[in-house]
Amino acid sequence: MARASRATSSDRVFFRSRFAMAVGFGGLLAIMALAGVDALNVLHQFRRKDDRIRRRYLSQNHVLNDIRSDVYVSGTYVRDYLLEPDTERAGAYRASLEEVRRHMESSLEAYRRDVAPTEAQHYSALQVELRDYWEILDPIVKWDPAERRRSGYAFLRDEVFPRRQNMLELAGRIDALNEQQLDSGNHQVVALLLSFQTRLLLTLLAALALGLGLALFTMRRILNLEEQARLQYVEVAEARSQLKELSARLVQAQETERRSLSRELHDEVGQALSAVLIELRNLSAGLGVRSEEQLRRHVETIKGLVESTVRVVRNMALLLRPSMLDDLGLIPALKWQARECSKSTTMDVTFAAELDSDELPDEYKTCIYRVVQEALHNCARHSHATTVRIRVRQELDRLLLTVQDDGQGFDVQETKGMGLLGIQERVTRLGGKCKVHSQPGRGAILSVELPFTKGNQEENTSAYAHETNSHPVG
């Protein structure tokens, strides 16, 4: 029960920390990805904008240059046309002039498509100027060679050159504006980069903070887990060494028991039987030789020897396994134990039982019997108690056993004898719990709780019946 609830609570902790870590790492990765996408986006924008500004500048510049060179070229053609005496050649110049005009107009049209608001004024001025220029040139097309020779130079000087100068100035101004445009475009791009820089800085700071938090959290978790693992390891190691010690002591106890049994068998039973053998030999040797009185004495000796041997063997058998437990059940066996203990020690041992039925499964009977035996043994050896109370009670789902003495008590933390360990071992094997309450000078209570259900009982009753029927040792 306790283990289960501990497991779920630790599961909950694990789940929570896993969730937190998933959120943390997810957030961190998301921020980094966002920052990367943003950076790529800004770079892309930057390059496109920069590209556009540059291309626009270049194309406008190119158009302006075209216009400018057209103005020059048209001047040259006008001059060549005016000064050419040959009519045919003059016609060719005029055609070229027409072509330049068309080219210029198309250039002007191209520029108009992408004119910036700041340039609009200068652009329309240039437009007017150019239109005027071509309008001025219009009449000269119709001039004959004589008129051209006559007033050509003056026309060039007074009309064409000043206007050309004007136009070139305008084009230069537009050019400057265009350059200004490029400059402001560059400024825009730089501003874009700057804002991006700030954003990137913020993003990086956030990522750093989150990463730091995450690192701290993870570190703490890991340290916690490490500590837990260490504690668990210590616990396991402790349990293992306890187990080792216990098994060593159990083996030792077993050896001691065997040694005492062997000694008893050899010293008591063996010796007595040898003596019986000797007496029997004496008896048979004396038959018909000695007096009846002497023979009777031999027989009496043999009887005495056999009687004491029977007693020894019975006591040994009882110590190993009281047949009463199998023949009569737990309660009579415990009553007997209480009586025997009262007889053989100075303690007054009482026993009370509240059981629905005495027909418990064998392992329960044995466990309770041995626990009581061990507890009484401990009381007799260490406690100096005058009374010991044994109680066995059956509840709905468990069996309760208490052994209470009024002896000198002991420190539960410090004292853990073989007896108590053995009791614990037996009780644990049946899935039960075992507690000792004691304080120096205040007696001691051993309480044992064994899980036990009715179904369990019924299931085992047949085994019990079978066993009692088979062959109880008398």
Added chain:
Amino acid sequence: MKQIRILLADDHTVMRRGLRLLLESHPQFGVVAEASDGRQAVEQAEATEPDVAVLDIAMPNLNGIEAAQRINAALPNTAIVILSMHSDEGYVLRALKAGAKGYLLKDSAEGDLIDAIQSVYDGKTFFSPEITKMLMEDYVREIRTRGADDSYDLLTSREKEILQLLVELKSNKEIAHVLNLSLYTIETHRRNLHEKLNLHSLPELILYAVRKGVTS
């Protein structure tokens, strides 16, 4: 003189043979059947209907107490003596509850068997002297260590008389006859007796009487 017909049940052949030799040295006893386990003892008893069945308590297949129970149920006229290694009162009480009238320790069987068979045949109880001694000592020790009142002192002399007769396995009717009282009076006395001693069955009363040394 009529011979007492006896059934002997013990899983140890040596023991059985020893007891049989012992019994056959007395002309008033005749061993009519032998059994080496409890089941066989029940069968033999039903087949021969002996006067007395001597049952070892520790036998294979069916132990002596259970065999006693079955024989007692089937043949109420067969008196039963239990042979046992155990001198504990738990066993004695159990044997009495199973319907045995005698309880004999194996150690002293050869000395007391004749008396035991004769007693139960005569309708009395019999316990090995060691058992009686032990039970009485236990009782005395209990009174002493617990400082308890001796409940025997609570009994009137009439009740004591009736207790003694009950322990001699007399029926209420017989007791009424012996004491020259009505059956109703005897029943009332008997109820009081159970009440005062807090003992609610005849076997417990018998054991109590043995412990008190009421029986001879």
